[in-house]
Amino acid sequence: MRPKNAKIVEIVCETPSVRTLRFDIAFDPVPGQYLMVWIRGVDEIPMSISYKDGITVQQVGEATGAIFDLEVGDSLGLRGPLGNGFSLLGEEILLVGGGVGAAPLALLGEEAKERGMEVTTVLGVRCCDDLIFRERFEGAGELVITTDDGSMGICGRASAGLSCLDLQDFDQIYLCGPEPMMADVIGRCRGMEAKIQASIDRYFKCGLGICGSCSIDPEGIRPCVEGPVIRGDKLVGTEFGRYKRGPSGRKR
Numbered sequence: 001m002r003p004k005n006a007k008i009v010e011i012v013c014e015t016p017s018v019r020t021l022r023f024d025i026a027f028d029p030v031p032g033q034y035l036m037v038w039i040r041g042v043d044e045i046p047m048s049i050s051y052k053d054g055i056t057v058q059q060v061g062e063a064t065g066a067i068f069d070l071e072v073g074d075s076l077g078l079r080g081p082l083g084n085g086f087s088l089l090g091e092e093i094l095l096v097g098g099g100v101g102a103a104p105l106a107l108l109g110e111e112a113k114e115r116g117m118e119v120t121t122v123l124g125v126r127c128c129d130d131l132i133f134r135e136r137f138e139g140a141g142e143l144v145i146t147t148d149d150g151s152m153g154i155c156g157r158a159s160a161g162l163s164c165l166d167l168q169d170f171d172q173i174y175l176c177g178p179e180p181m182m183a184d185v186i187g188r189c190r191g192m193e194a195k196i197q198a199s200i201d202r203y204f205k206c207g208l209g210i211c212g213s214c215s216i217d218p219e220g221i222r223p224c225v226e227g228p229v230i231r232g233d234k235l236v237g238t239e240f241g242r243y244k245r246g247p248s249g250r251k252r
C-alpha cells in the first residue's frame with residue numbers, strides 16, 4: 001500500500017507537548033486502528049486515528065519533533081487505516097486511558113455513545129495541563145480524572161480512579177496508555193481478562209506483519225496486523241508488562 005498524500009488543514013495545540021493534526025482527507029476507521037505516518041526524509045511511525053481526519057501526536061523524539069515543525073499547508077504520507085481496532089460489545093463499557101492513550105479512546109467513546117451504549121471513562125494524566133479531549137469524553141458519558149500530582153480529580157494513577165468503580169458492572173473494558181498501567185488493570189481483573197481489549201504499543205516498522213519487529217513473546221503475536229488491539233486473556237503469560245523490544249530487536 002502506497003501512502004496517500006495528506007495536507008494539514010488545521011493544527012490544534014492540545015497541551016505544550018501534544019498536537020492534533022487534521023487533514024484534507026478522511027478515513028472510515030474502526031476506533032483503535034492506526035496509520036503509518038510518513039514524515040518525508042525522516043521516518044515512518046505508527047499513530048492512532050483520533051478523528052476520522054486526524055491524529056494526535058505527543059512530541060517525544062525525532063519523528064514526532066519533525067511533525068511539530070510542520071505547519072498548515074504542509075503534507076504527510078499516510079498508510080492505513082491498519083490493523084484491528086476495538087470491538088464495541090455489550091451495553092455498559094469502561095474506557096481507561098493514560099496520557100496520549102486517550103487519542104483512540106475518544107473516537108471509540110463517541111461511536112459507543114452514538115450506538116446508545118453507557119460509557120464511563122477513567123483518564124489518568126501526570127497533571128491537569130496534560131489532559132486532552134475532556135469535552136469529548138464528557139460528551140460520551142461519565143468521566144473520572146486522575147492526576148499524579150493531585151492537580152485535578154483523584155490524586156494518583158489511573159488505577160486510583162478504578163477504586164470508585166465495580167469492574168464487574170462493565171461488559172467490556174478498553175485500555176490504551178502506558179503499558180504498566182494497562183498491565184495493572186489486567187492484573188486487577190483476574191478471571192475477567194477476556195472482556196478486556198488493550199491497544200498495544202510495540203516497535204512497528206512495516207505495519208504489514210512481515211518484518212516481525214513488533215512480535216510478542218512467546219507466541220509471536222504481531223500487533224501491527226493482529227492488533228494493535230489485543231484481548232486481555234491473550235496477553236496473560238506473554239512479555240506484556242515485563243519487557244518490549246527496541247528497533248534492533250534487543251529487549252528493553
Ligand SMILES: Cc1cc2nc3c(=O)[nH]c(=O)nc-3n(C[C@H](O)[C@H](O)[C@H](O)COP(=O)(O)OP(=O)(O)OC[C@H]3O[C@@H](n4cnc5c(N)ncnc54)[C@H](O)[C@@H]3O)c2cc1C
Nearest residue numbers: 045046047048056057058061062063064201202203204228
Ligand atoms: C499502534 C500505535 C499507535 C500509536 N499511537 C500514538 C498516538 O496516537 N499518539 C502518539 O503520540 N504516539 C503514538 N504512538 C507512539 C508513537 O509511534 C511513537 O511515540 C513515535 O514513533 C516516536 O517516534 P520519534 O522518532 O519521535 O521518537 P524516538 O526518539 O525514535 O522514540 C521515542 C519512543 O517512541 C518509540 N518509537 C519510535 N519509533 C517507533 C515505531 N516505529 N513504532 C513504535 N514505537 C516507536 C520508541 O520505542 C521510544 O520509546 C503509537 C504507537 C503505536 C505502536
